[in-house]
Amino acid sequence: MTSDTDTLTAEDPITGEEIEIPADVEVGEIIDSPVTGTELEVISLDPVVLDEAPELEEDWGE
Amino acid sequence: MLYSRIRKDEKLLLGELRERGHDVEKIDVRKERFGLDSTTAAVDDLDLVVDRCLSTSRSLYATRFLDSYGVPVVNGPETGDVCADKAKNSLALAEADVPTPATEVAFTTEAALEAIESFGYPCVLKPVTGSWGRLMAKIDSRNAAEAILEHKETLGHYEHKVFYVQEFVDKPGRDVRVLAVDGEPIAAMTRSSEHWLTNAAKGGETAPFELDDRATELVERASEAVGGGMLGVDLMEVGVEADGDPAETGGSGEYTVHEVNHTVEFKALDAATDVDVPARVVDWLEAKAADLADGAVAEVDA
Numbered sequence: 006m007t008s009d010t011d012t013l014t015a016e017d018p019i020t021g022e023e024i025e026i027p028a029d030v031e032v033g034e035i036i037d038s039p040v041t042g043t044e045l046e047v048i049s050l051d052p053v054v055l056d057e058a059p060e061l062e063e064d065w066g067e
Numbered sequence: 068m069l070y071s072r073i074r075k076d077e078k079l080l081l082g083e084l085r086e087r088g089h090d091v092e093k094i095d096v097r098k099e100r101f102g103l104d105s106t107t108a109a110v111d112d113l114d115l116v117v118d119r120c121l122s123t124s125r126s127l128y129a130t131r132f133l134d135s136y137g138v139p140v141v142n143g144p145e146t147g148d149v150c151a152d153k154a155k156n157s158l159a160l161a162e163a164d165v166p167t168p169a170t171e172v173a174f175t176t177e178a179a180l181e182a183i184e185s186f187g188y189p190c191v192l193k194p195v196t197g198s199w200g201r202l203m204a205k206i207d208s209r210n211a212a213e214a215i216l217e218h219k220e221t222l223g224h225y226e227h228k229v230f231y232v233q234e235f236v237d238k239p240g241r242d243v244r245v246l247a248v249d250g251e252p253i254a255a256m257t258r259s260s261e262h263w264l265t266n267a268a269k270g271g272e273t274a275p276f277e278l279d280d281r282a283t284e285l286v287e288r289a290s291e292a293v294g295g296g297m298l299g300v301d302l303m304e305v306g307v308e309a310d311g312d313p314a315e316t317g318g319s320g321e322y323t324v325h326e327v328n329h330t331v332e333f334k335a336l337d338a339a340t341d342v343d344v345p346a347r348v349v350d351w352l353e354a355k356a357a358d359l360a361d362g363a364v365a366e367v368d369a
Contacts (some may be wrong), residue, residue: 031073031077031093033071033077033093035073058072063197064122065122065198065199066121066198066328067299
């Protein structure tokens with residue numbers, strides 16, 4: 006699924022479109038969908054699977 | 068590393084740890100179970116666990132369980148317990164004689180209104196738990212106070228019925244965030260905004276800040292008051308003209324510490340200052356792990 010050394014391609018879970026994401030993403034990392042701007046969570050890397058990130062909860066923070 | 072969401076902060080830390088050749092175990096707490104004497108999380112062979120849970124409740128329970136198994140974790144559960152609750156945070160600071168804004172806690176809307184009236188207007192009503200400036204209310208009048216209290220009583224989670232009322236500190240349009248490890252400052256920045264909330268998460272503008280001796284001392288004492296660890300200490304400058312610019316006048320050199328955060332975010336500090344924040348944090352983690360290893364060897368020798 007690697008398109009070149011800097012990006013990976015993956016399916017946007019909301020639109021179904023192929024999107025490019027940075028190649029150095031981590032499992033658990035949150036990225037913004039380049040299509041919708043929605044926050045997506047990296048579920049796995051091999052294969053690259055994305056899912057809609059959890060909504061903000063009241064006890065989140067620092 | 069305990070996590071439930073890899074933010075830029077965690078990514079910076081992971082990058083630094085791996086660059087130095089450390090074998091890092093990422094533990095997604097959402098997938099684990101914690102029993103009374105063991106966990107499904109792979110913690111047996113770890114030198115040190117770093118809690119980076121975004122969720123306060125998960126952070127508090129996961130660190131408490133790991134501590135119970137004898138797994139070394141930073142920040143420890145006691146520090147988290149104090150820092151996660153604004154009332155406990157204020158009490159710890161006051162008990163250590165660290166200047167902190169005058170605060171009262173009340174459990175009914177009637178008593179809360181009395182607290183608000185005794186502070187006068189404006190004053191501040193905050194949830195005892197929460198972050199990023201959410202659900203903070205600057206109360207300018209009795210009408211506003213009554214409305215906010217009614218909303219909280221009607222809509223709020225039970226914690227919102229613990230009314231945390233605080234004096235309004237007329238800070239000079241900015242506050243100071245210091246990242247410290249066991250009381251030693253790593254980096255500091257100001258967060259400025261025309262809004263009364265200056266949190267970076269609320270869009271406050273950041274700039275590097277040079278700590279003076281007094282601020283350094285207060286950071287050290289505030290850290291000790293909550294049990295130490297990697298902390299975000301928030302200070303406000305006091306005694307500065309409300310419309311004065313402390314960047315030009317040099318400020319008054321006096322501060323009040325309003326909060327200490329235990330799962331501190333540092334990406335804004337890393338961007339705002341010349342300090343390589345993740346490198347300094349990893350220096351501290353390495354020193355912690357080495358101390359623990361030395362302690363274990365000494366125990367075996369004894």
